[in-house]
Amino acid sequence: MDQSDPYPSKSWSIYTRREITSKYEILERVGSGAYSDVYMARRRSDSLTVALKEVHDYNSAFREIEALQTLRDCPNVVALLEYFWSDDEDAVLVLEYLQTDLAAVIKAAKKEWEGGMSVGEVKRWMVQILLGLDACHRNSIMHRDLKPSNLLISADGVLKIADFGQARIIIPPEYTANDEYNQSFEQPNQETIAQPPEVVPIPDNQSSQDHRVPNNEECVVEANDLGVNDMPNNIDNDIITPDGATSTMSDQEDPFQQPYSYETEGEDNRNGQLTSCVGTRWFRSPELLYGSTNYGPEIDLWSIGCIFAELLSLEPLFPGTSDIDQLGKVFSVLGNLNEEVWPGCVHLPDYKLISFGEEETPSGLEVCLPNRSPDEVSLVKRLLCFDPSRRATAIELLHDKYLNEKPLPVPLSELRVPSKHGSQDEDSSLEWDGDRDFESDSDFDGFGSSKVTTTENGFSIRFS
Secondary structure (H helix, E strand, O other), X not given: OOOOOOOOOHHHHHHHOHHHHOOEEEXXXXXXXXXXXXXXXXXXXXXXXEEEEEEOOHHHHHHHHHHHHHOOOOOOEOOEEEEEEEOXXXXXXXXXXXXXXXXXXXXXXXXXXXXXXXXXXXXXHHHHHHHHHHHHHHOOEEOOOOOHHHEEEOOOOOEEEOOOOOOEEEEOOOOOOOOHHHHOOOOOOHHHHOOOOOOOOOOOOOOHHHOOOOOHHHHOOOOOOOOOOOOOOOOOHHXXXXXXXXXXXXXXXXXXXXOOOOEEOOOOOOOOOOOOOOOOHXXXXXXXXXXXXXXXXXXXXXXXXXXXXHHHHOOOOOOOOOHHHHHHHHHHHHOOOOOOOOOOHHHOOOOOOEEEOOOOOOOOHHHHOOOXXXXXXXXXXXXXXXXXXXXXXXXXXXXOHHHHOOOOOOOHHHXXXXXXXXXXXOXXXXXXXXXXXXXXXXXXXXXXOEEEEEEOOEEEEEEO
């Protein structure tokens, strides 16, 4: 190594930035991916443990900061404490540190916990996921990469949606005021979005107990009779209060002091047209797998359906090895995609390019969820619909009878929380650690025979 350049790798740049190291003691790197590195750090002013996320991609950093500022008061979304931004350096986000994730919970329930996960525990995790997702969708944010490893969990059992690097703030193309679902996407008043809300640090002479975090009724949804009434109104403020959350900037203009850039689905925008290459394959909806660029927050609902199925079975539902294999696994369970189950599906970009043999005997979700009740299977079915318009919304599922009948969701204090994040092993797959699969599938070996024919659109691949 060149001794004159002790930090040749860009991933080490965080150690050379005085504005960061003067405020935070960097302890260790705890995660790494194609677009970011995550470090555990200690805030020098009060010894609070935080996560420093160094994001190597401008667009990803912009999306994440924009989304987290919008969702800053939601108890089931990870808190952004502050960020560092300059022209010639990677953005660094200072986030609350959460010790584990849902992937670790699933792994522990499968391998370590006698009897697996109780129904009450499953319901509590589901309720928290739905509350977080409802907060996103009510604020016109689609996450686009929901999976167990992006659902972080605090030591006291609070689940929070994280990793908004692929998120989009959107305006639905057709807003109907009388529709309950569309009401949750009401565009904020322009006066409130012209400037991101100022973050005020807690004065040193005040107790954090004086700064109550809004409860779920105030922030997300009226939660009466949802089996969540035992959820505390006042979660650990040392974790989720934006303490000392001032944005540290260079002399350049802060891009986040500009009006929010809402995007209309499928149209050109600041970052170009929406792409179908988002999310992690196992949790990617059929419309994305067929190349759609005109989709909405329903893609998150499909992902949640896959996550719920995994909570119930402790096994991934559709563990595809390629996009083609992913579609094959979906069809083997749910049957073929056609006009009968989704009117208009023939207009998906790749529908006429890729076809499958008729799946005469799909296994059905009941086979994938053995020993689970009809109500549990029904809840998953309400999410895993080919037709996006038929997928149940987060608020609808919070009123589902399954979550509101005995056994009720357990209190947070009764949740079992592993001490570490889920690891990458034979049970968690490469798909779980943020490996975003943007490349096209080019190797069909092992999937079965295929037939390529020329068409007016180019070619068609049929799998049997």
